[in-house]
Amino acid sequence: MLEDILTGKKSLFETGMQSVLRGQESRLRRIVIQNGNLVTNVRSEESGICARVYLNGAYGFASTAEYTAEAAAKTIAAATKNARYLDKFNTEKKNPYPILEQKTIVSPRMIIDFEQKRLVDLCKEIDAHIEKTYPDLLSRVVAYREDTMEKIIVTSDAADGHVAYPRTTLYVTLNMTSKDGQPVEVSDAVGGFGHIEDNYSDLAKIYEKIAALYKDLCAKAEGVYASAGVKTVILHPDVAGMIAHEAIGHTVEADLVQGGSVAGPNLNKKVASELISITDFASTAFGDKAPLPVYIDDEGTEARDAVLIENGILKGFMHDRESADFYGVRPCGNSRGYAFSDEPLIRMRNTCVHPGKDKLEDMIASVDDGYYLINTGNGQADLTGEFMFGITMGYEIKNGKLGKAILDTTVSGVAFDMLNTVDMVSDTVTWNTSGTCGKKQAMPVSMGGPAIKCKIMIGGR
Amino acid sequence: MANILDIAEKTYAYLNEKEGLKADFTISETETNEITVKDGKFTLFRTLFDNDVSIKVIKDHKKGIASINKCSEEQIKKAVDDAIASAESGDADDCFDIAPGLEPEKFKMGVLEPDIDKLMERTQELSNTIAEKHKKIRLIEMFAKYVKGHYVYMNTGGTKDDCDFGYYLIMLEFAGTDGENTTGVASTGVIFDSLDKELITLGNIEKELTDAENSLNPIKVSEKFEGDIILTPGCVSQMVSYLCYNAVLDPAIINKTSVWLDKVGEQVASPMFTLSSKPYDERIILGERHTIDGFRSEDYTLIDKGVLKCFATSLYAANKCGVNRAANSSQDLIIEAGDTSFEDMIKGVKKGLIVGSVSCGMPGANGELAGVAKNSFYVEDGEIKGAVIETMISANLFEMFKNIKAISKEQVCDGGSVIPYIEMSGITISGGTE
Numbered sequence: 001m002l003e004d005i006l007t008g009k010k011s012l013f014e015t016g017m018q019s020v021l022r023g024q025e026s027r028l029r030r031i032v033i034q035n036g037n038l039v040t041n042v043r044s045e046e047s048g049i050c051a052r053v054y055l056n057g058a059y060g061f062a063s064t065a066e067y068t069a070e071a072a073a074k075t076i077a078a079a080t081k082n083a084r085y086l087d088k089f090n091t092e093k094k095n096p097y098p099i100l101e102q103k104t105i106v107s108p109r110m111i112i113d114f115e116q117k118r119l120v121d122l123c124k125e126i127d128a129h130i131e132k133t134y135p136d137l138l139s140r141v142v143a144y145r146e147d148t149m150e151k152i153i154v155t156s157d158a159a160d161g162h163v164a165y166p167r168t169t170l171y172v173t174l175n176m177t178s179k180d181g182q183p184v185e186v187s188d189a190v191g192g193f194g195h196i197e198d199n200y201s202d203l204a205k206i207y208e209k210i211a212a213l214y215k216d217l218c219a220k221a222e223g224v225y226a227s228a229g230v231k232t233v234i235l236h237p238d239v240a241g242m243i244a245h246e247a248i249g250h251t252v253e254a255d256l257v258q259g260g261s262v263a264g265p266n267l268n269k270k271v272a273s274e275l276i277s278i279t280d281f282a283s284t285a286f287g288d289k290a291p292l293p294v295y296i297d298d299e300g301t302e303a304r305d306a307v308l309i310e311n312g313i314l315k316g317f318m319h320d321r322e323s324a325d326f327y328g329v330r331p332c333g334n335s336r337g338y339a340f341s342d343e344p345l346i347r348m349r350n351t352c353v354h355p356g357k358d359k360l361e362d363m364i365a366s367v368d369d370g371y372y373l374i375n376t377g378n379g380q381a382d383l384t385g386e387f388m389f390g391i392t393m394g395y396e397i398k399n400g401k402l403g404k405a406i407l408d409t410t411v412s413g414v415a416f417d418m419l420n421t422v423d424m425v426s427d428t429v430t431w432n433t434s435g436t437c438g439k440k441q442a443m444p445v446s447m448g449g450p451a452i453k454c455k456i457m458i459g460g461r
Numbered sequence: 462m463a464n465i466l467d468i469a470e471k472t473y474a475y476l477n478e479k480e481g482l483k484a485d486f487t488i489s490e491t492e493t494n495e496i497t498v499k500d501g502k503f504t505l506f507r508t509l510f511d512n513d514v515s516i517k518v519i520k521d522h523k524k525g526i527a528s529i530n531k532c533s534e535e536q537i538k539k540a541v542d543d544a545i546a547s548a549e550s551g552d553a554d555d556c557f558d559i560a561p562g563l564e565p566e567k568f569k570m571g572v573l574e575p576d577i578d579k580l581m582e583r584t585q586e587l588s589n590t591i592a593e594k595h596k597k598i599r600l601i602e603m604f605a606k607y608v609k610g611h612y613v614y615m616n617t618g619g620t621k622d623d624c625d626f627g628y629y630l631i632m633l634e635f636a637g638t639d640g641e642n643t644t645g646v647a648s649t650g651v652i653f654d655s656l657d658k659e660l661i662t663l664g665n666i667e668k669e670l671t672d673a674e675n676s677l678n679p680i681k682v683s684e685k686f687e688g689d690i691i692l693t694p695g696c697v698s699q700m701v702s703y704l705c706y707n708a709v710l711d712p713a714i715i716n717k718t719s720v721w722l723d724k725v726g727e728q729v730a731s732p733m734f735t736l737s738s739k740p741y742d743e744r745i746i747l748g749e750r751h752t753i754d755g756f757r758s759e760d761y762t763l764i765d766k767g768v769l770k771c772f773a774t775s776l777y778a779a780n781k782c783g784v785n786r787a788a789n790s791s792q793d794l795i796i797e798a799g800d801t802s803f804e805d806m807i808k809g810v811k812k813g814l815i816v817g818s819v820s821c822g823m824p825g826a827n828g829e830l831a832g833v834a835k836n837s838f839y840v841e842d843g844e845i846k847g848a849v850i851e852t853m854i855s856a857n858l859f860e861m862f863k864n865i866k867a868i869s870k871e872q873v874c875d876g877g878s879v880i881p882y883i884e885m886s887g888i889t890i891s892g893g894t895e
Contacts, residue, residue, distance in 0.1 A: 034712065034715050034716055035715065035716060035717075037552075037554060037715065037781065038524075038551045038552050038554070039711075039715065039777065040526075041524060041525050041526060041547050041548070041550070041551045042526040042527070042528070042547070043525075043526070043527045043528075043543050043544075043547055044527070044528040044529070045528070045529050045530075046528075046529065046530035047530070047531075048511075048530065057502075057504075058502070058503060058504050058505065058506075059504065059505045059506070060505075060506055061505060061506065061507040061508070062507065062508045062509070062510075063507075063508075063509045063510065063511070064509075064510045064511075065510060065511045065512045065530040065531065066531075078508055079508075082506040082507070082508055083506075085506060086503050086504075086505075086506045089502075089503045089581075089585075090502070090503070092502070115546070115550070116525070116543075116546060116547045116550045117546075117549070117550030119550075120550045120551055121550075124552075138716075138717065138718065139716035139717060139718055141712075141716070175716065175718055175826065178827070182720070182826075182827035183718045183720070183825070183826035183827055184825065184826075184827065185718075185825050185826060225829075228685055228831075228853065228855060228889065228891045229685070229891065256601075259599065259601035259602075259634075259636065259646075260599050260601070260636055260638050260643040261643075262643070341509045341511060343505060343507065376822075377822035377823065378822045378823070379822075380820045382645035382646045382835070383636055383643055383644075383645060383646050384643060384644065384645050384850070386645060386820075386833065386835075386850065386851065387820075388820040388821060388832060388833040389822070390821060390822015390823070390832075391822075392822070392825075407827075407829055408822070408824065408825050408827075408829050408831075409829075409831045409855075410820075410821050410822060410831040410832045410833070410853065412820070412832075412833040412851065412853060413851070414851065457851065457853065459831030459832065459853040459854075459855045459891070
């Protein structure tokens, strides 16, 4: 656990300069077993200190790979010097940000480390199960990734905090030869907040997921190409969650709104079906702990939920202190940095479409000719709201029933246009906690939602 | 700053105290100065001091890796012990190995004496030039940095590479806008080692800014058809990375999912296509000097006139699968120029697209690819008709490289790769058809 050597350095913050000092330790544990071969077996640890100083509209920033009281003092001095250097170029001076509530926030749990052998043994046990149970696979990969962060945040004019974000994810990839002699692949991830004992104490549940994955793979090996065009689809919660993050979430990050995102002119306007509500949750969601709870951000803002879309109306953006000041709203704690040397950016946390009232079976039964899209490999969106997701598992829907599996394809659309076509929303939310957002820096995020029925453009032959 | 040569020698000595180890390690220190520009104003100036220590050990044919960002003797010894503990937790595999020792060498790469004030001046100049000459560009964010570093790589065979390096980098994120309409986000970046030229002349910056301005008021392709596409150098780079991952890099070979598994020596792409990795090419600013396994890097050609010459595999994959070990880590890619000008390529397109990038997931091992054409233009009868939106392309990655129609004379060098435009046929292009 990080020792607090930073709070005592507040006296080094210069008067009139809004300053933040952050100490951070990040740990990475990575294991990859390919076809029974342990090809990656890595332990990585890094820690350091950064300081950010705001002066008249610009920031000075500095970081060092040391975690000592002396390094903290030097880092504050370097960031302050950089802020003054930049101020020489600044012809339009701005006022300081409004002062935030000053309190100390501590997350309820810290990080527990485990011996590498235990992590390797877990992966080997799962790999051995797959090899024994599914001998007809072309190849298999079992991978384990643990990316944890612990931060101490000390500010001049906002909250202080000591928080930890432990996360583990286990990835399973199965590969089989298709009926056409081509390799086809499916993947799934299991895990979430916490450590190995939180997430993998019951291997039977993991084996159930692997069995379902294998069943999908067999169907995909007999799969057909999707037919290109605009189709009626049911998006599985994992895909709906990806839409909440990629297609909506990024367009309502205030720095991208200022960059010209399509969301800018649509605040308080109808942008989606009234069945759609989306929130970026902080530490709780729907009465439970959020999948990756955030309690304070790296500017010292206490984290609160950010309501993005409510009953189809665009209600707000996600902010840091700078953009909140610009738009005249209260920040919700979205400003986070990944490595100790990263400046905080506006980032999502737990972004989710709210559940509706429909049953998934009824939704599938309502489609004459379309697709049920189950799994997505990745997604991207841009300022126009145009998005795409890779679809790695899905089925045809013919006359209200699931048909043949489809081969890998891509879906795309314009976010608000697509959300306006939503006419059914299922009553159950599923979260995906293995997400890593790639906006300039990496950042662990979760995303979730119910199944939704909509029209979307699908690529294919 | 730490004396990393001295630290490296102590680490080497500590490793040699352990019995029966093969090991290599890199110890580095870097200093980064970075300026961020938003809306034409300097908004952030960062100074970052970092260290990195990465240690790989092989003990009893078991491999473990540990990395930290501290350079004290005590912490490095702990990292060595962690790497050994990791190795001991794994399985023995005779295929784990490192290179034999090389003669110690010293390298100096890039620019080692920076001019930060000049970099600020050039960055401001670029911002002003964009504001003056590209009035329909919204420069969302731009950052310029200078990175200076020193690393020592050693292995238990006796190799000692001692390298000083430094480089400048400019990265722009921008969109076209006329006040009412906005294009999608485009980005471009270049690594460089001289501040003699205006930054707008580097890489493909000027062209990509112009393309973004011309992307306002896009048209929709209302039909589905099979046509030609011209990939820009950025998009070629994207497709080549997918090709390599699925066909010639370690995972595809070890998992035996590569469709080129038995194709070495055979024609796998158009005879026009030659792909090499050349870390010693003068256009590559920071070329690799040793592979991750510790071999001295050498230039090599992966695909020569469409013929697959070898795989891009590491020592481990080579030992495991009985294939070649690549002569370098395949990061410094160069595609040979063709004999058609970019302008003539466009004239030759009956119906198709110029594609700046494809928004898509990584294709699977079978190479099936479907994605949204981004920063792209519709071409008909040899003329650019306008930018497109909501337009998808579908094709098979491996077929695309077989169906090359032309490669441009022009190449774009971004300091890390040298890539031309490539025209391919037989691509399914579809708009919003029900």
